[in-house]
Amino acid sequence: MNLKLKIWRQASPQAKGKFVDYEANNISEDASFLEMIDILNDELIEKGDDPIAFDHDCREGICGMCSMFINGHPHGSQKATTTCQLHMRKFKDGETIVVEPWRAKPFPVIKDLVVDRSAFDEIIQSGGYISTTTGGVPDANSIPIQKEHADLAMDAAACIGCGACVAACKNASAMLFVSAKVSQFALLPQGKVEAKDRVKSMVAKMDELGFGNCTNTYACEAECPKEISITNIARMNRHFIGAKLG
Numbered sequence: 001m002n003l004k005l006k007i008w009r010q011a012s013p014q015a016k017g018k019f020v021d022y023e024a025n026n027i028s029e030d031a032s033f034l035e036m037i038d039i040l041n042d043e044l045i046e047k048g049d050d051p052i053a054f055d056h057d058c059r060e061g062i063c064g065m066c067s068m069f070i071n072g073h074p075h076g077s078q079k080a081t082t083t084c085q086l087h088m089r090k091f092k093d094g095e096t097i098v099v100e101p102w103r104a105k106p107f108p109v110i111k112d113l114v115v116d117r118s119a120f121d122e123i124i125q126s127g128g129y130i131s132t133t134t135g136g137v138p139d140a141n142s143i144p145i146q147k148e149h150a151d152l153a154m155d156a157a158a159c160i161g162c163g164a165c166v167a168a169c170k171n172a173s174a175m176l177f178v179s180a181k182v183s184q185f186a187l188l189p190q191g192k193v194e195a196k197d198r199v200k201s202m203v204a205k206m207d208e209l210g211f212g213n214c215t216n217t218y219a220c221e222a223e224c225p226k227e228i229s230i231t232n233i234a235r236m237n238r239h240f241i242g243a244k245l246g
Helices: 033-047 118-127 147-157 164-168 175-186 195-208 219-223 231-245
Strands: 003-009 018-024 096-100 109-111
Touching: 018 033, 118 175, 118 195, 147 175, 164 175, 164 219, 175 195, 175 219, 175 231, 195 231
Parallel strands: 003 096
Antiparallel strands: 003 018
């Protein structure tokens, strides 16, 4: 495959960025999108040019680091797929592909396609955990949990914190991410002890960091690579109101 690429280049957070045109030739349709950029970077290095900076780690759709906008979609247009799982066979020979970083104030660009997503870490640190005493690990079946609740909690816990929901939202809202992290604990007995403090703290931190409000356009759910449901947002809102009133 031969492809034309328009890739956002920005040397530093303070530098002015721009799209730069590249050509990627003789790319295997079985290569992943990140492997295609690897090949392009090898060519740039051989020429003495600065390689394109992008985030990656596991390349198995788990870490959430491969955050980039591809042709107007977070992670590309293939549903339920992270960038590292996107393969070049999903594109056409000769196609022009536009690649850029997340566009959200709480996710400032560090360099090229790399953005600072530490705002999500701050939200987690504000309450996205369960406090527990140390000691022996209890038997998994010692605390009865309804299967429906366990399944919903597991679905919420599938969130990888990539930020696609924020990138897709016109208001850069983090409600889907925060609600998933609230729900994965709120649905389980172990998470109910700190439930009120958790939801209040995490929502307050989200607002403090400058994420926008949810307007229920469902773009976050549509673009989420792990298909996190917006029903989590409704659940979080109920818990938040209850915590404020109670």
